[in-house]
Amino acid sequence: QKEVEQDPGPLSVPEGAIVSLNCTYSNSAFQYFMWYRQYSRKGPELLMYTYSSGNKEDGRFTAQVDKSSKYISLFIRDSQPSDSATYLCAFFSGGYNKLIFGAGTRLAVHP
Amino acid sequence: ETGVTQTPRHLVMGMTNKKSLKCEQHLGHNAMYWYKQSAKKPLELMFVYNFKEQTENNSVPSRFSPECPNSSHLFLHLHTLQPEDSALYLCASSQEITGSYNEQFFGPGTRLTVL
Numbered sequence: 001q002k003e004v005e006q007d008p009g010p011l012s013v014p015e016g017a018i019v020s021l022n023c024t025y026s027n028s029a030f031q032y033f034m035w036y037r038q039y040s041r042k043g044p045e046l047l048m049y050t051y052s053s054g055n056k057e058d059g060r061f062t063a064q065v066d067k068s069s070k071y072i073s074l075f076i077r078d079s080q081p082s083d084s085a086t087y088l089c090a091f092f093s094g095g096y097n098k099l100i101f102g103a104g105t106r107l108a109v110h111p
Numbered sequence: 112e113t114g115v116t117q118t119p120r121h122l123v124m125g126m127t128n129k130k131s132l133k134c135e136q137h138l139g140h141n142a143m144y145w146y147k148q149s150a151k152k153p154l155e156l157m158f159v160y161n162f163k164e165q166t167e168n169n170s171v172p173s174r175f176s177p178e179c180p181n182s183s184h185l186f187l188h189l190h191t192l193q194p195e196d197s198a199l200y201l202c203a204s205s206q207e208i209t210g211s212y213n214e215q216f217f218g219p220g221t222r223l224t225v226l
Contacts, residue, residue: 004153008151031212032212042219043115043217046214046215049214088153088154096159096161096167096208097205097208097209097215098156098167099154101153103151104151
Protein backbone atom coordinates (compact mmCIF):
# COMPACT_ATOMS: atom_id res chain seq x y z
CA GLN A 1 0.00 0.00 0.00
CA LYS A 2 1.33 3.44 -0.93
CA GLU A 3 1.89 5.82 1.94
CA VAL A 4 -0.12 8.53 0.16
CA GLU A 5 -2.75 8.12 -2.55
CA GLN A 6 -3.86 11.04 -4.70
CA ASP A 7 -5.91 10.86 -7.90
CA PRO A 8 -3.80 12.48 -10.66
CA GLY A 9 -6.83 13.66 -12.65
CA PRO A 10 -6.97 15.69 -14.78
CA LEU A 11 -10.01 17.38 -13.30
CA SER A 12 -11.78 19.85 -15.58
CA VAL A 13 -14.48 22.14 -14.18
CA PRO A 14 -16.33 25.27 -15.34
CA GLU A 15 -15.58 28.61 -13.77
CA GLY A 16 -17.53 29.12 -10.56
CA ALA A 17 -17.71 25.42 -9.67
CA ILE A 18 -16.84 24.00 -6.26
CA VAL A 19 -13.77 21.79 -6.52
CA SER A 20 -12.93 18.94 -4.16
CA LEU A 21 -9.42 17.51 -4.09
CA ASN A 22 -8.56 14.56 -1.87
CA CYS A 23 -5.74 12.43 -0.52
CA THR A 24 -5.68 9.35 1.63
CA TYR A 25 -2.73 8.27 3.72
CA SER A 26 -1.69 5.28 5.75
CA ASN A 27 0.86 6.63 8.25
CA SER A 28 -0.72 7.47 11.60
CA ALA A 29 2.42 9.39 12.59
CA PHE A 30 1.70 12.25 10.17
CA GLN A 31 1.32 15.43 12.23
CA TYR A 32 0.98 18.26 9.70
CA PHE A 33 -1.15 18.18 6.59
CA MET A 34 -0.38 20.50 3.71
CA TRP A 35 -1.61 21.51 0.30
CA TYR A 36 0.81 22.89 -2.25
CA ARG A 37 -0.14 24.50 -5.56
CA GLN A 38 2.16 24.18 -8.56
CA TYR A 39 1.63 26.25 -11.66
CA SER A 40 3.11 25.11 -14.96
CA ARG A 41 6.88 25.77 -15.15
CA LYS A 42 6.97 26.81 -11.50
CA GLY A 43 7.89 25.18 -8.22
CA PRO A 44 5.28 24.18 -5.63
CA GLU A 45 4.07 26.89 -3.25
CA LEU A 46 2.41 26.26 0.09
CA LEU A 47 -1.30 26.99 -0.04
CA MET A 48 -2.47 25.86 3.38
CA TYR A 49 -1.47 23.64 6.25
CA THR A 50 -3.26 22.24 9.26
CA TYR A 51 -2.13 20.45 12.36
CA SER A 52 -5.26 18.84 13.69
CA SER A 53 -8.47 17.29 12.49
CA GLY A 54 -11.21 19.65 11.38
CA ASN A 55 -11.52 22.48 8.91
CA LYS A 56 -9.36 25.49 8.15
CA GLU A 57 -10.58 28.23 5.87
CA ASP A 58 -8.62 30.83 3.92
CA GLY A 59 -10.68 32.86 1.49
CA ARG A 60 -12.09 30.55 -1.18
CA PHE A 61 -10.03 27.61 0.09
CA THR A 62 -10.96 25.18 2.86
CA ALA A 63 -8.68 22.38 4.06
CA GLN A 64 -10.27 19.48 5.87
CA VAL A 65 -8.53 16.74 7.83
CA ASP A 66 -10.11 13.54 9.11
CA LYS A 67 -7.44 11.69 11.07
CA SER A 68 -9.73 8.83 11.99
CA SER A 69 -10.29 8.04 8.30
CA LYS A 70 -6.77 9.15 7.24
CA TYR A 71 -8.29 11.43 4.65
CA ILE A 72 -7.63 15.06 3.76
CA SER A 73 -9.46 17.34 1.37
CA LEU A 74 -9.07 20.75 -0.22
CA PHE A 75 -12.21 22.58 -1.32
CA ILE A 76 -12.09 25.51 -3.71
CA ARG A 77 -15.22 27.66 -3.89
CA ASP A 78 -16.10 29.85 -6.86
CA SER A 79 -13.21 28.39 -8.85
CA GLN A 80 -11.39 30.70 -11.25
CA PRO A 81 -9.27 30.03 -14.35
CA SER A 82 -6.31 31.26 -12.29
CA ASP A 83 -6.82 28.22 -10.02
CA SER A 84 -5.73 25.97 -12.91
CA ALA A 85 -2.66 24.20 -11.55
CA THR A 86 -1.49 20.93 -10.04
CA TYR A 87 -2.39 20.52 -6.37
CA LEU A 88 -0.10 18.41 -4.20
CA CYS A 89 -0.98 17.08 -0.80
CA ALA A 90 1.95 16.71 1.59
CA PHE A 91 2.48 15.27 5.04
CA PHE A 92 5.03 15.78 7.79
CA SER A 93 5.81 13.26 10.51
CA GLY A 94 8.79 14.82 12.29
CA GLY A 95 12.48 14.20 11.95
CA TYR A 96 14.54 16.15 9.42
CA ASN A 97 11.62 18.24 8.14
CA LYS A 98 10.91 15.45 5.68
CA LEU A 99 7.74 15.84 3.65
CA ILE A 100 5.86 13.00 1.97
CA PHE A 101 4.03 14.15 -1.14
CA GLY A 102 1.13 12.86 -3.16
CA ALA A 103 1.55 12.62 -6.93
CA GLY A 104 -0.59 15.72 -7.48
CA THR A 105 -3.99 16.36 -9.09
CA ARG A 106 -4.05 18.51 -12.22
CA LEU A 107 -6.98 20.94 -12.19
CA ALA A 108 -8.22 22.92 -15.18
CA VAL A 109 -10.89 25.60 -14.66
CA HIS A 110 -12.33 26.73 -17.97
CA PRO A 111 -14.18 30.04 -18.52
CA GLU B 112 16.67 38.33 -6.63
CA THR B 113 14.12 37.03 -4.19
CA GLY B 114 13.09 33.62 -2.92
CA VAL B 115 14.80 30.56 -4.33
CA THR B 116 16.43 30.70 -7.75
CA GLN B 117 17.69 27.84 -9.89
CA THR B 118 19.91 27.75 -12.96
CA PRO B 119 19.75 26.61 -15.63
CA ARG B 120 16.00 26.35 -16.12
CA HIS B 121 16.42 23.78 -18.89
CA LEU B 122 19.26 21.36 -19.54
CA VAL B 123 19.77 18.73 -22.21
CA MET B 124 22.73 16.43 -21.78
CA GLY B 125 24.14 13.22 -23.14
CA MET B 126 24.76 10.21 -20.97
CA THR B 127 28.50 10.85 -20.90
CA ASN B 128 28.33 14.56 -20.09
CA LYS B 129 29.08 16.24 -16.77
CA LYS B 130 26.92 19.17 -15.74
CA SER B 131 25.90 20.99 -12.59
CA LEU B 132 22.65 22.46 -11.32
CA LYS B 133 22.78 25.52 -9.14
CA CYS B 134 20.38 26.72 -6.46
CA GLU B 135 20.53 29.93 -4.46
CA GLN B 136 18.18 31.04 -1.69
CA HIS B 137 17.78 34.68 -0.68
CA LEU B 138 15.65 33.99 2.40
CA GLY B 139 18.31 33.66 5.08
CA HIS B 140 17.45 30.01 5.63
CA ASN B 141 19.75 27.36 7.06
CA ALA B 142 18.39 24.20 5.42
CA MET B 143 18.33 23.31 1.74
CA TYR B 144 16.89 20.37 -0.18
CA TRP B 145 17.06 18.67 -3.57
CA TYR B 146 13.94 16.95 -4.91
CA LYS B 147 13.25 15.00 -8.10
CA GLN B 148 9.81 15.37 -9.73
CA SER B 149 8.92 12.87 -12.45
CA ALA B 150 5.66 12.92 -14.39
CA LYS B 151 2.71 11.59 -12.39
CA LYS B 152 4.94 10.56 -9.48
CA PRO B 153 5.32 12.16 -6.05
CA LEU B 154 8.20 14.46 -5.33
CA GLU B 155 11.18 12.38 -4.23
CA LEU B 156 13.48 13.85 -1.62
CA MET B 157 17.10 13.36 -2.66
CA PHE B 158 19.33 15.30 -0.26
CA VAL B 159 18.99 17.53 2.78
CA TYR B 160 21.57 19.99 4.08
CA ASN B 161 21.39 21.83 7.39
CA PHE B 162 23.98 24.52 8.12
CA LYS B 163 26.03 23.15 5.17
CA GLU B 164 26.09 19.63 6.60
CA GLN B 165 24.36 16.80 4.75
CA THR B 166 21.73 15.27 7.01
CA GLU B 167 19.99 12.99 4.54
CA ASN B 168 20.88 11.06 1.43
CA ASN B 169 17.76 9.24 0.34
CA SER B 170 19.57 6.31 -1.34
CA VAL B 171 20.44 8.43 -4.35
CA PRO B 172 22.79 6.90 -6.98
CA SER B 173 26.34 8.19 -6.88
CA ARG B 174 25.97 9.74 -10.35
CA PHE B 175 24.25 12.56 -8.44
CA SER B 176 26.70 14.43 -6.23
CA PRO B 177 25.49 17.35 -4.06
CA GLU B 178 27.60 20.20 -2.78
CA CYS B 179 26.67 22.87 -0.26
CA PRO B 180 29.46 25.44 0.13
CA ASN B 181 27.35 27.71 2.38
CA SER B 182 23.79 28.03 3.64
CA SER B 183 22.73 30.07 0.61
CA HIS B 184 24.03 27.87 -2.21
CA LEU B 185 23.41 24.31 -3.22
CA PHE B 186 24.72 22.44 -6.24
CA LEU B 187 23.88 19.11 -7.81
CA HIS B 188 26.70 17.70 -9.91
CA LEU B 189 25.60 15.25 -12.58
CA HIS B 190 27.69 12.65 -14.42
CA THR B 191 27.02 9.54 -16.43
CA LEU B 192 23.26 9.97 -16.15
CA GLN B 193 20.64 7.62 -17.56
CA PRO B 194 17.57 8.55 -19.63
CA GLU B 195 15.35 7.67 -16.66
CA ASP B 196 17.01 10.53 -14.76
CA SER B 197 15.14 12.97 -16.99
CA ALA B 198 12.87 14.95 -14.66
CA LEU B 199 12.28 18.31 -13.02
CA TYR B 200 14.84 18.89 -10.27
CA LEU B 201 13.56 21.18 -7.55
CA CYS B 202 15.54 22.95 -4.88
CA ALA B 203 13.90 24.10 -1.66
CA SER B 204 14.93 25.84 1.53
CA SER B 205 13.55 26.22 5.04
CA GLN B 206 14.54 28.14 8.14
CA GLU B 207 15.90 24.99 9.74
CA ILE B 208 15.12 21.34 10.31
CA THR B 209 13.71 20.45 13.69
CA GLY B 210 11.10 18.20 15.17
CA SER B 211 8.32 20.56 14.14
CA TYR B 212 7.30 21.59 10.66
CA ASN B 213 9.28 24.33 8.90
CA GLU B 214 7.76 25.60 5.67
CA GLN B 215 9.78 24.71 2.61
CA PHE B 216 10.09 27.28 -0.17
CA PHE B 217 10.70 25.91 -3.64
CA GLY B 218 12.57 27.22 -6.62
CA PRO B 219 11.17 26.98 -10.17
CA GLY B 220 13.16 23.86 -10.96
CA THR B 221 15.56 22.72 -13.69
CA ARG B 222 13.98 20.63 -16.44
CA LEU B 223 16.60 17.99 -17.24
CA THR B 224 16.54 15.81 -20.34
CA VAL B 225 19.09 13.02 -20.69
CA LEU B 226 19.57 11.73 -24.23
